[in-house]
Amino acid sequence: MTLRTPTLLAALMALPTLAMAETTLVMPQQDEPRTLSPGPSSDTGGHGPTSNIYSHLVVMDWGIVDGVAAYGDLAESWEVSDDATTYTFKLHPDAMWHDGEPVTSEDVKFTYERIMEEGYTFSSFLRDVESIETPDDQTVVITLNKPNMAFLPMMAQGAQWTGKIYPEHLWADQEGFDTGPYVNEPIGSGPFKFVRWDRGSAVVLEANEDYFRGAPEVDTLIFRTIPDANVARAEFEAGQFPYLPFNYAPPLAEAPMFEADPEINVVYTPSHFSRDLQLNLNHEALGNPKVREAIAYAMDREEMNRLAFNNSWTPGYYAGVSSLQQWINEDARFPEHDAAKAEELLDEAGFPRGDDGWRFSVKVTGPNISDCTAITEILVRQLREVGIEAELDRFDQSTWFSRIQEKQFDISCYFGRYGPDPDAYREHFSTDGARNFMSYSDAELDELAAEANTISDEETRREMYDRIQEIVVRDMPYINVFEEQKMSLVRPGWDGFAVMPAGFNKSISWFGVYGVTGPDDAE
């Protein structure tokens, strides 16, 4: 038998990708899931699948930028006692596990208690919990040992990653959430059911027709692992999937090209994160407040915006972000660019230019994300203009993270967080704050931040956070640079992804696709 090459090639290429009569959504993601059990630890590859398989008690999504810090998932409603220590949740009566068992308050209690016992990541959101009671199948009462205004919003945010509710009847005889048959064949109560995990390739889910909010529009949901951002972009352009999430998105400088393309909708989503600079106060020069102020003057956000972001980001001059406008103190403002003033301050601080023209040297680093890379590259040049011998220091993500935790850095780009609750200031700036890598310490701020979190009167609370922002801008252990803006690409006809307004408050988490609708003419 002779097979001519063209015939063979034609046969290979004609093989159909299998036409489907239902809506299939392929979601690209950069990492392979580690496991499909979300409880024990954060897992960038697992969040997509597990957020759609499992439900949460309360959750949030990008609706946060419209002011919704938490909404109910399994919880249909809740009440908070006047002293803000008792939270009574009413569960959705129709919620069912994928194996047909009803979801009850016992499942919530079981999950949270195990998370606390095992010390899993989510337990930090539950640290003030004194007891969890279940008066009936639909009621969960969580009592805190002290008021914590951030409890609900932080729990809603943490639920995205590791705070999902497990079925007690399947997990009770396992030691933790990382052993047993359901780790990689999950049974949840969310809008999609687990079908298959092809290692190294994809996780396949199907619509849960019995979902308590009604079956999702998407029938088959596939999370495909595509590690290379260029390949993901090429595949998006080839029409392999309708959505290119922001973590793949090409540099913002290319945005005009996409905006000109009628086959692509560019979606901008503000967030409650910023891009800022953390200054290590242990550094000989950076320990001096005048030097930090000088750096704030030396920095030109407008130039960065023009060069790196096509002028589409919002420069951050306040110690806050405009998506959480109600908490911003507009009287506490970081200085605008003024190189002469910067040089003057540096002279005053006792760091005159040496014979070689340099005042002192710093290393500038940052996480391995494209916007921080762009910001730090430009910052280095701007610092050098005022005589600071700045150099870039780059690491992979894990090395960078361990270095800033060990305070082995001078200046680092960082993704500061101001919400979902202003208690975030405590995390960033109080002496023992988990995100305070700067070694910053101020007694007044420590006291204010601890107290503000227990006060339920919004006006009093706002005054306290106003004062905190004044202190931070006075001392400048960090300098806000930009408000984060996410850019995602969507094919026309598709709507309701978590980053789009149509998906706000119904995506069921940042990773959820419950709100997604396909083109009407989809086969």
Next chain:
Amino acid sequence: MRLLRYFLFRLLQMFPIALFIVVINFALIHLAPGDVSILLAGEGADPEYMQSIRESYGLDRPLHEQLGAYLGQILQGDLGLSFRTREPVIDIIAERIPATLLLAGTALVLASIAGVAIGAVMARRPGSALDTAVTTLSISLFSIPVFWLGLMLILLFAVTLRWLPSSGMVSIAGPREGLGFVLDVVRHMILPVTALAAVWLGQYVRLSRASVSETLAEPYVTTARAIGFPERRVMTRFALRNAMLPIVTVLGLELGLLLSGAVLTETVFSWPGLGRLIYEAILSRDTPVIMGAFLIMSFTVMLAALLTDLLYAALDPRVRL
């Protein structure tokens, strides 16, 4: 008998070498900053939780104790559990090896056969225009970074022309068995195999051209021609056979790299093989997986070296083992 003794001796020799490799790798991995607890703790990074992870994985113990424990474990044939997934390392690796062998093996066979043939033909016409063109092309292929070539192939054949799938090994909703499955895999293989083979091809063309033209200048080839052997016979019986030695050496070395040589290609094409597993394991400091993969790779390299030596003996009777 002599050969068998040599074979066994070399086989035994592998174990101390493997031990040495394990120790070096272990030290290298632990010299790198950061450990798995940071990645597992993730957002929020609760110090207590990180400490509990370090304890449960034994990362809080002194380095020599960790090394001792690891060595004891592998001596019992146990490569341990992955830090990230808590699954046995041996299963994780075994699952990925077929995909890598399929990709790299096909590319190697294609590149070496085509490369040797092209090189041999060119050696007979040194200096011709065709020879110059092929030499230039093979140097270019040899110097092109494989990830770049891969991206260009994707852009042309998957994005612009849409003839072939851009990544993965199978269509997600495609057939799982039978001829349909085989054809599906073949379709997915074309681009990554082309990228990988193209880069290797240049090397074989150059090697075989140099080697064949060298042997063609040997006195015994002149003698053979003078005797009046047909040119075809001179080529296969005298020139090519003697020219094979350096080619076999390189092929042998590359055979050892079969498992590890496709890391970039696998990453660009989202190929679910061992290379990508290693890439992911390194980024997440999954020490047991990295160590296990290195160990298996070092054994393949050593085995390939041994096979090369044995082949030498078969090709060149002067080589006494």
